[in-house]
Amino acid sequence: MTHCHTTLQSLRQQGFRVTPQREMIVETLAHSETHLSAEEIHQRLQPRSKTLNLATVYRTLDLLVEQGYATRLVGKGGKFLYATRQHSRHLHLICRKCGRTYPADLKGLEPFIAHLKQTYGFQVEVEHLTFYGVCPNCLQST
Amino acid sequence: MTHCHTTLQSLRQQGFRVTPQREMIVETLAHSETHLSAEEIHQRLQPRSKTLNLATVYRTLDLLVEQGYATRLVGKGGKFLYATRQHSRHLHLICRKCGRTYPADLKGLEPFIAHLKQTYGFQVEVEHLTFYGVCPNCLQST
DNA sequence: AATATTATCGCAAAGTTTTGCAATAACAGA
DNA sequence: TCTGTTATTGCAAAACTTTGCGATAATATT
Numbered sequence: 318m319t320h321c322h323t324t325l326q327s328l329r330q331q332g333f334r335v336t337p338q339r340e341m342i343v344e345t346l347a348h349s350e351t352h353l354s355a356e357e358i359h360q361r362l363q364p365r366s367k368t369l370n371l372a373t374v375y376r377t378l379d380l381l382v383e384q385g386y387a388t389r390l391v392g393k394g395g396k397f398l399y400a401t402r403q404h405s406r407h408l409h410l411i412c413r414k415c416g417r418t419y420p421a422d423l424k425g426l427e428p429f430i431a432h433l434k435q436t437y438g439f440q441v442e443v444e445h446l447t448f449y450g451v452c453p454n455c456l457q458s459t
Numbered sequence: 460m461t462h463c464h465t466t467l468q469s470l471r472q473q474g475f476r477v478t479p480q481r482e483m484i485v486e487t488l489a490h491s492e493t494h495l496s497a498e499e500i501h502q503r504l505q506p507r508s509k510t511l512n513l514a515t516v517y518r519t520l521d522l523l524v525e526q527g528y529a530t531r532l533v534g535k536g537g538k539f540l541y542a543t544r545q546h547s548r549h550l551h552l553i554c555r556k557c558g559r560t561y562p563a564d565l566k567g568l569e570p571f572i573a574h575l576k577q578t579y580g581f582q583v584e585v586e587h588l589t590f591y592g593v594c595p596n597c598l599q600s601t
Numbered sequence: 602a603a604t605a606t607t608a609t610c611g612c613a614a615a616g617t618t619t620t621g622c623a624a625t626a627a628c629a630g631a
Numbered sequence: 632t633c634t635g636t637t638a639t640t641g642c643a644a645a646a647c648t649t650t651g652c653g654a655t656a657a658t659a660t661t
Contacts (some may be wrong), residue, residue, distance in 0.1 A: 431639070
C-alpha cells in the first residue's frame with residue numbers, strides 16, 4: 318500500500334521538490350475513495366489554501382501520472398478523472414454505451430503481460446489497465 | 460474491413476441521419492493512415508466545406524466512438540486523437556514517460572477476453588485496447 | 602544560518618472540448 | 632413529389648486543460 322507519505326518521499330528522491338501544494342494534492346487523492354477531477358480536488362482544498370491555483374492542481378496531477386503514482390481516465394462527459402494507483406489494482410471495464418465502470422479481476426492476464434515484456438520490452442503497468450467494450454445491460458438493450 | 464460506406468449505412472440503419480458533414484468526416488478518418496485530431500480533420504475539410512464547424516466534427520467523432528466505429532485515445536499533450544476501428548486491430552502500448560505509441564500483437568490475449576465475457580458478461584472490444592506502461596527506451600534511462 | 606540555484610507557483614492568456622439554442626435539412630409518410 | 636417531424640448543424644458562449652512568464656520558495660552548498 319502506497320501511503321501519501323511514501324509518494325512524497327519518492328518524489329523528493331527523484332529530484333522533485335515537495336511543496337505544500339503537492340502535499341495537499343497527494344493527500345487529497347490518497348484519502349479519496351473515488352476518482353476525482355482536478356476541479357474537485359481544487360474545491361476540497363479551498364478551505365486549506367485560498368490561493369492554490371487550478372493550474373497547479375493540473376500540473377501536479379500530470380506529474381503524478383507521469384511518475385506512475387496516479388491514474389488518469391476519461392470519465393463520462395469527456396472530463397479527466399484521477400485516482401492513486403492503489404485504488405486501481407484491478408481491471409477497469411468501461412462501457413462505451415452507458416459509461417459505467419465495472420471492476421474485474423486481473424487473474425489470468427499476467428502471462429500475457431509477461432509475454433509483452435519479453436517480446437517488446439514494454440513494461441505494462443497493470444494498475445492502469447482499462448478495457449473498453451459493452452456491458453451486459455447495454456448488450457441486451459441493443 | 461469496414462469501409463466508410465458501410466459505416467454510414469449502419470448509422471442510418473440505427474436511426475441516425477447521414478449528412479454531408481458526417482460523410483466527409485467518416486471518409487477523412489477512414490482514409491487516413493494515422494490517428495487524427497478533431498482540428499486536423501476540420502482543417503483537411505476546409506477546402507470542401509467552408510462552413511463545416513469544429514463543434515460538428517467533435518460531435519460526429521463522439522458519435523462514432525459511442526457507436527463503436529472509431530477509437531479515441533489521449534495523445535501526447537493531452538489532446539484527443541481519433542482513428543477508425545480497423546486501423547487499431549492491434550494492441551496499443553503507450554509509454555507514460557515519452558508518450559510514444561507502440562503497436563503489439565493481440566495473440567495470446569483472446570482467452571482472457573473470453574474469460575471476461577464468461578465471468579462478467581462484458582464484451583470487450585479488442586479494437587480499443589490500449590495498455591499504458593514504460594517503453595524499453597525509457598526503462599533504460601531511469 | 603545565510604546564500605545561490607532553479608524547480609515550482611500563481612496569474613493571465615491561449616488552446617481544446619463541450620453545450621445551448623435557433624435555423625436548417627434529412628428522412629418517413631402521405 | 633410534397634410535407635411534417637425532429638435530428639443535426641452552425642454559431643457563440645461556457646467549460647475544461649495547458650502554457651508562458653515573472654515572482655517565490657525548496658533544496659544544496661558554504
